[in-house]
Amino acid sequence: xxxxxxxxxxxxxxxxxxxxxxxxxxxxxxxxxxxxxxxxxxxxxxxxxxxxxxxxxxxxxxxxxxxxxxxxxxxxxxxxxxxxxxxxxxxxxxxxxxxxxxxxxxxxxxxxxxxxxxxxxxxxxxxxxxxxxxxxxxxxxxxxxxxxxxxxxxxxxxxxxxxxxxxxxxxxxxxxxxxxxxxxxxxxxxxxxxxxxxxxxxxxxxxxxxxxxxxxxxxxxxxxxxxxxxxxxxxxxxxxxxxxxxxxxxxxxxxxxxxxxxxxxxxxxxxxxxxxxxxxxxxxxxxxxxxxxxxxxxxxxxxxxxxxxxx
Amino acid sequence: xxxxxxxxxxxxxxxxxxxxxxxxxxxxxxxxxxxxxxxxxxxxxxxxxxxxxxxxxxxxxxxxxxxxxxxxxxxxxxxxxxxxxxxxxxxxxxxxxxxxxxxxxxxxxxxxxxxxxxxxxxxxxxxxxxxxxxxxxxxxxxxxxxxxxxxxxxxxxxxxxxxxxxxxxxxxxxxxxxxxxxxxxxxxxxxxxxxxxxxxxxxxxxxxxxxxxxxxxxxxxxxxxxxxxxxxxxxxxxxxxxxxxxxxxxxxxxxxxxxxxxxxxxxxxxxxxxxxxxxxxxxxxxxxxxxxxxxxxxxxxxxxxxxxxxxxxxxxxxxxxxxxxxxxxxxxxxxxxxxxxxxxxxxxxxxxxxxxxxx
Numbered sequence: 001x002x003x004x005x006x007x008x009x010x011x012x013x014x015x016x017x018x019x020x021x022x023x024x025x026x027x028x029x030x031x032x033x034x035x036x037x038x039x040x041x042x043x044x045x046x047x048x049x050x051x052x053x054x055x056x057x058x059x060x061x062x063x064x065x066x067x068x069x070x071x072x073x074x075x076x077x078x079x080x081x082x083x084x085x086x087x088x089x090x091x092x093x094x095x096x097x098x099x100x101x102x103x104x105x106x107x108x109x110x111x112x113x114x115x116x117x118x119x120x121x122x123x124x125x126x127x128x129x130x131x132x133x134x135x136x137x138x139x140x141x142x143x144x145x146x147x148x149x150x151x152x153x154x155x156x157x158x159x160x161x162x163x164x165x166x167x168x169x170x171x172x173x174x175x176x177x178x179x180x181x182x183x184x185x186x187x188x189x190x191x192x193x194x195x196x197x198x199x200x201x202x203x204x205x206x207x208x209x210x211x212x213x214x215x216x217x218x219x220x221x222x223x224x225x226x227x228x229x230x231x232x233x234x235x236x237x238x239x240x241x242x243x244x245x246x247x248x249x250x251x252x253x254x255x256x257x258x259x260x261x262x263x264x265x266x267x268x269x270x271x272x273x274x275x276x277x278x279x280x281x282x283x284x285x286x287x288x289x290x291x292x293x294x295x296x297x298x299x300x301x302x303x304x305x306x307x308x309x310x311x
Numbered sequence: 312x313x314x315x316x317x318x319x320x321x322x323x324x325x326x327x328x329x330x331x332x333x334x335x336x337x338x339x340x341x342x343x344x345x346x347x348x349x350x351x352x353x354x355x356x357x358x359x360x361x362x363x364x365x366x367x368x369x370x371x372x373x374x375x376x377x378x379x380x381x382x383x384x385x386x387x388x389x390x391x392x393x394x395x396x397x398x399x400x401x402x403x404x405x406x407x408x409x410x411x412x413x414x415x416x417x418x419x420x421x422x423x424x425x426x427x428x429x430x431x432x433x434x435x436x437x438x439x440x441x442x443x444x445x446x447x448x449x450x451x452x453x454x455x456x457x458x459x460x461x462x463x464x465x466x467x468x469x470x471x472x473x474x475x476x477x478x479x480x481x482x483x484x485x486x487x488x489x490x491x492x493x494x495x496x497x498x499x500x501x502x503x504x505x506x507x508x509x510x511x512x513x514x515x516x517x518x519x520x521x522x523x524x525x526x527x528x529x530x531x532x533x534x535x536x537x538x539x540x541x542x543x544x545x546x547x548x549x550x551x552x553x554x555x556x557x558x559x560x561x562x563x564x565x566x567x568x569x570x571x572x573x574x575x576x577x578x579x580x581x582x583x584x585x586x587x588x589x590x591x592x593x594x595x596x597x598x599x600x601x602x603x604x605x606x607x608x609x610x611x612x613x614x615x616x617x618x619x620x621x622x623x624x625x626x627x628x629x630x631x632x633x634x635x636x637x638x639x640x641x642x643x644x645x646x647x648x649x650x651x652x653x654x655x656x657x658x659x660x661x662x663x664x665x666x667x668x669x670x
């Protein structure tokens with residue numbers, strides 16, 4: 001299903017701040033004023049290097065952290081601060097997360113069937129045990145595993161299969177929003193392609209929205225409708241995938257795109273990646289505002305900087 | 312640096328290794344031949360479980376105790392302290408000898424995850440000087456000044472200050488630079504990089520690869536890359552060995568592998584790489600998963616996943632067919648009796664486009 005940009009956004013993040021206090025004198029500002037929205041049926045890619053705060057955003061949205069400041073609206077409900085019972089129920093059943101390391105996120109002492117069915121148990125989502133098994137079998141089939149894998153344990157699977165279990169666990173709840181946090185980074189190239197295709201197929205079938213967090217721009221390009229580029233907790237550039245790749249404006253985005261290795265030896269041997277160093281760039285992420293470049297393409301900076309980049 | 316007279320530094324001949332496990336014997340390496348000349352770079356490409364790491368661990372003498380070497384030899388040539396060339400068969404030497412004479416000073420390794428390969432309780436300085444003091448027999452003071460030089464060489468600013476830091480105080484990219492500095496500390500003849508950038512970001516990955524290339528050019532050492540990322544291979548390698556299920560299935564120089572691949576598995580690997588130009592919304596995937604080597608396949612191990620498989624693929628293993636001076640591939644498609652099958656159209660179009668871009 002194509003993204004529906006006329007509808008109300010399913011998720012709206014406004015000026016999200018997530019600070020971690022290390023000690024009395026030092027606070028890590030992992031996310032410092034990030035805003036974006038995700039529309040129904042859209043895949044939104046969040047990219048940036050490690051430490052840029054992309055995973056933190058994902059975890060704040062699903063409320064694994066308590067956001068320091070800002071407002072997150074999910075399906076029209078405010079999910080920051082204290083939530084009503086009803087809001088909590090919606091959040092916990094309609095927003096799901098797929099984690100990076102499938103071995104660390106699956107309980108090694110539970111069978112696959114138990115792991116996948118746990119959400120159904122907690123939220124009483126099945127009338128009887130047979131119905132539950134049917135649901136589990138259906139989802140296993142959808143992610144490319146077979147029903148008799150149900151009684152096996154996570155260690156009996158390969159990395160790619162384990163990640164499929166993680167995906168099945170998220171999708172069995174029929175979520176409206178799935179947060180995929182680096183869900184392919186730990187996999188081999190050929191398995192990555194399988195998992196990305198699987199996610200894409202399922203997304204087209206169910207029409208749910210995805211927040212796809214990754215540092216691999218070439219995969220993000222493949223899967224996302226729109227992209228947000230993060231660095232040091234600030235959203236530097238956002239736009240549709242075509243806009244960002246055809247005309248990157250911010251020097252950080254340019255360096256990210258130039259760093260992607262291409263499978264072309266002639267070209268690759270000569271190419272030197274553009275380096276970007278925040279300390280030396282003379283930029284200050286705390287000063288500036290979003291500037292419209294074209295369509296939905298925005299870049300963050302002061303007036304002079306943006307004029308300079310656009311030259 | 313290329314020497315006129317090619318000087319073979321590593322020669323792995325017909326290596327065959329079985330692992331004894333509780334689930335049964337796993338025939339992990341099934342006849343591998345790798346040559347490497349001084350100053351050159353070879354990349355070994357394959358999926359996890361294809362045996363690429365195991366074959367290099369064998370070369371380093373780091374095999375686990377449940378490994379049984381059925382046959383083969385690993386000849387390693389190095390220049391000893393007196394300046395004479397020595398050739399040894401690594402498999403015939405005991406671990407203690409290898410540890411003392413080969414590991415670290417003539418053959419060094421950079422591992423995937425810098426956090427696990429560095430000792431968290433030791434300062435960076437101590438870890439770099441440790442090898443130099445024991446292998447080169449130099450004084451602590453001299454080792455210290457050399458270590459500072461090395462840190463500068465690998466692009467760490469404030470090297471003097473960093474010497475006193477612990478690994479957790481450095482970022483991922485910095486840690487990997489330290490690991491490279493340690494590997495280079497005793498002037499190795501051969502550097503083995505086991506997925507050196509997999510744990511790192513793209514931006515840092517590019518920097519680390521450029522660093523290794525620079526060091527290699529300056530010192531004229533040979534490098535073996537173990538990786539599953541073809542983008543990395545394109546950037547650094549002279550020669551590529553594609554490995555599948557414990558065997559080499561295609562060997563060639565980097566241009567031959569990327570522009571004229573001959574094996575269906577190589578086609579698959581190249582097609583599965585997302586590239587920035589392709590407009591398709593679906594990525595190509597190689598169907599299925601690698602075979603379990605507890606049950607060794609009778610014919611070509613790739614036959615079950617190969618859409619171009621011939622009947623003979625199920626019965627007999629294909630030999631290496633020579634395509635050019637440097638390019639060989641193990642697929643029955645190259646047999647003169649085989650039907651003419653060409654690589655998929657989409658891949659052909661892509662290679663065509665890559666060639667145009669390169670001009």
